Amino acid sequence: MSDKSITMDQQYEINKLAKRLRAGVGKAINDYNMIEAGDTVMVCLSGGKDSYSMLDILMSLQKSAPISFRLIAVNLDQGQPGFPKEVLPNYLESLGVEYKIIEEDTYSTVKRVIPEGKTTCGLCSRLRRGILYRVAREIGATKIALGHHRDDILETLFLNMFYGGKLKGMPAKLVSDDGSNVVIRPLAYCAEKDIARYAMIKEFPIIPCNLCGSQPNLQRQVIKDMLTEWNKKHPGRIETMFRAMQNIVPSHLMDTASYDFVNLKSDGIAREDGDKAFDKEVFSAPLAVNFTN
Template sequence: MSDTALIDDKAKKAEFEANKLAKRLRHHVGDAINDFNMIEQGDRVMVCLSGGKDSYAMLDILLSLQKSAPIDFTIVAVNLDQKQPGFPEHVLPEYLASVGVEYRIVEEDTYSIVKRVVPEGKTTCALCSRLRRGILYRVADELNATKIALGHHRDDILHTLFLNMFFGGKLKAMPPKLVSDDGKHMVIRPLAYCREKDLERYAKVKQFPIIPCNLCGSQPNLQRQVVKDMVNDWGKRFPGRVESMFRAVQNVVPSHLADPRAFDFVNLKTGAVPEAGGDAAFDREEFREPATDGETSAEAPRRTISILDSRKPSAVAGGEACGG
């Protein structure tokens, strides 16, 4: 094969993979919008654009879906210029004008406030987030926006889950759709089903003009970064684990947790109708053996696993089934 033919072949493969990636992301965003009824007829969606890969991808995909959606909705892109030193003010206006979307750049010097209030060495995320949220809510009112779209993805949701578990003592993640505390604004996260690594690849393919956040991105040892590294490590060492964890966020069984506010344990009586999820503590679970060379995972032999399997045969035969 000649060098020219080889280059053409690589280009075709790259184009094929890029198209497949774009379709997958549009599919994920479309599913999230449908599952949570994020966007409705006549909505005016305020897309919050930070200059990072996620918000660029969100805007790009929503603009694409808008063209084929069975409903009519409008999009206005909003960037909050927080007056960080060295922030390239020209990048976003030039990009937004090039894609033909309505936009507004909001200038608020939250950078000086954060640097003045937060002691040196402390993380700035909490205060910065509160200030930014308040400004965006105000701008949403000014623009008559009915939905506020944020660029948090599936990995962000899982990271928030673990942050709340480890440091907040709460089983709480980041919902794909929520109403603000004052009840006036609806916040949506269209990227809720999207993987961060897919968004990273998409940003490279689309060549978005990424703007780094120098305010928080350079802070070492952030708890969120530690959790992110932990989840990424699990994903590399145990393929499928991250996907399983996200499915768990969508498959909650309150009767098998320990929050009396979420489930009425006090009035639970024998003879009641079993809860969904049931008492499956000793049910046998069926898994597939790892696929061997020449066979697919679907062809791999099945084996049945039970927590009783690790006990001595005599104990199982004796009928003792009390779990610790």
């Protein structure tokens, strides 16, 4: 958005949006201890709105943070036909941020292995993640920052419930399965609509993923549409569901590995996680949170 076209009221709204996103990222970093003094954070940059916004906000926070940490923007060029190779290097050069471009032709592998008409996201993601883990070790990164936001996290929860039969989401911080890398998601508290608006205002040079975008009826898109419809009919439901992911009660679920149901016995001692089935359960309406203000 050109500065000449921005009114004072629009600038005020833009400043509020930037402040809200920055505050969300800062809170997520603090809540989960995502970035520590001396960290080298590998910021995974895809060329999409989310990763551009993440890098922009992290660079902003880096300037005022009470600790010192290093940012390295890393892009994986997967060999997709027509990929504009010059866009990201030119943009990153203009920012003056340290960066690294990795060229690995995973596109050909995915197209060869996955039958025509089948979803490619799973294999593409696994190949990409493996390469990024390797690169993180090579450059000495202590943290790997991914651009997943609040909506991605909720969508993953429902994807796992509906299609995987498990209560599993996408945490804000975790260790990779080989124990070598710490993965962080600084945008975990940020709404996708805010990020989309921010990316438009900042005029990031978006590079669309033709491989993913060309696939109809993706399961994730089905879930996204469902959540969007729910939120239209019941404003605030998205926020309530997200809070639920941070307020888990294992004693009222069914996982014997998470709660010792086998050895559970009455002992006459009152307990917070005890059954309240004989009391009337009271539910309040979802708290409507306006993320546009």
